[in-house]
Amino acid sequence: MSPWPIGVFASIDAGLGVHLDVVRELNVPTIQLHAPHAETRNAAAAAAFLKKCDEAGITVTAVFGGFEGESYADIATSARTVGLVPEETRAARLQEMKEISDFTKLLNCDTVALHIGFVPHDTSSASYQNLIATTRDLLDHVAGNGQQLNLETGQESADHLLHFIDDVGRKNLFINFDPANMILYGTGEPIAALKKVGHFVRSIHCKDAKWAAPDVRGKAWGQEVPLGDGDVGMETYLRTLQQLDYTGPLTIEREIPQDRERQKADIGHAVRLLTQLRAKILDS
Numbered sequence: 274m275s276p277w278p279i280g281v282f283a284s285i286d287a288g289l290g291v292h293l294d295v296v297r298e299l300n301v302p303t304i305q306l307h308a309p310h311a312e313t314r315n316a317a318a319a320a321a322f323l324k325k326c327d328e329a330g331i332t333v334t335a336v337f338g339g340f341e342g343e344s345y346a347d348i349a350t351s352a353r354t355v356g357l358v359p360e361e362t363r364a365a366r367l368q369e370m371k372e373i374s375d376f377t378k379l380l381n382c383d384t385v386a387l388h389i390g391f392v393p394h395d396t397s398s399a400s401y402q403n404l405i406a407t408t409r410d411l412l413d414h415v416a417g418n419g420q421q422l423n424l425e426t427g428q429e430s431a432d433h434l435l436h437f438i439d440d441v442g443r444k445n446l447f448i449n450f451d452p453a454n455m456i457l458y459g460t461g462e463p464i465a466a467l468k469k470v471g472h473f474v475r476s477i478h479c480k481d482a483k484w485a486a487p488d489v490r491g492k493a494w495g496q497e498v499p500l501g502d503g504d505v506g507m508e509t510y511l512r513t514l515q516q517l518d519y520t521g522p523l524t525i526e527r528e529i530p531q532d533r534e535r536q537k538a539d540i541g542h543a544v545r546l547l548t549q550l551r552a553k554i555l556d557s
Contacts, residue, residue, distance in 0.1 A: 280525065348459075359390065
């Protein structure tokens with residue numbers, strides 16, 4: 274596969290991603306997949322989905338875990354509900370991520386990914402230490418399936434994420450870098466963050482956003498916008514990825530499932546923009 278194939282975040286039966294018919298219509302060759310509901314995470318469903326992908330010339334590059342009860346209503350709610358961090362759901366979600374890893378293997382994919390949640394800042398706390406143990410447990414299961422785990426950026430600063438990865442101490446833990454999330458959560462300037470964590474980046478999102486006002490940054494959401502209309506700076510983002518020798522997919526994520534027609538139009542615009550930028554940068 275050529276460097277920087279275009280990708281899109283997709284779904285089978287759940288989640289924020291577009292469905293496969295839209296992927297085919299946009300002629301996009303790679304997808305990251307939002308893991309389907311438990312009842313369709315089976316061999317028959319995997320085989321049927323792979324058949325559709327093969328017929329359309331689409332490769333699954335990562336499968337993202339997500340959980341019932343997660344809410345992105347606001348930053349405070351996200352901190353309480355997202356990922357493996359909430360203690361009351363941690364054990365059940367660990368088991369579900371192991372099942373998602375097993376389903377990912379059925380899709381012949383070597384990458385599982387998720388938002389782990391807001392990692393506690395008190396690294397001596399029992400919650401943090403248990404999160405480390407839980408993450409190691411998941412990573413060992415993932416390794417048994419011949420896979421890596423990519424943590425999506427946004428909820429931690431680059432420095433805090435690096436500290437967590439170092440504390441976990443497993444060789445199959447990497448990063449899915451989403452520049453817009455750094456802006457949406459107010460956790461750091463995305464290009465500077467990318468340069469810090471670049472040696473761990475194995476997959477990325479192409480998504481754009483505008484900063485919240487300075488007085489509420491980190492407390493209230495920034496605004497997600499169509500690719501190229503925000504504060505990331507897409508050409509600078511791609512040139513930084515080139516400097517880091519990243520050659521993997523440029524996976525578009527546009528999180529407006531409540532407006533599928535606009536989502537499709539915005540993704541089509543993103544495909545055209547990334548195709549133009551890719552040619553400009555790689556051919557220069």
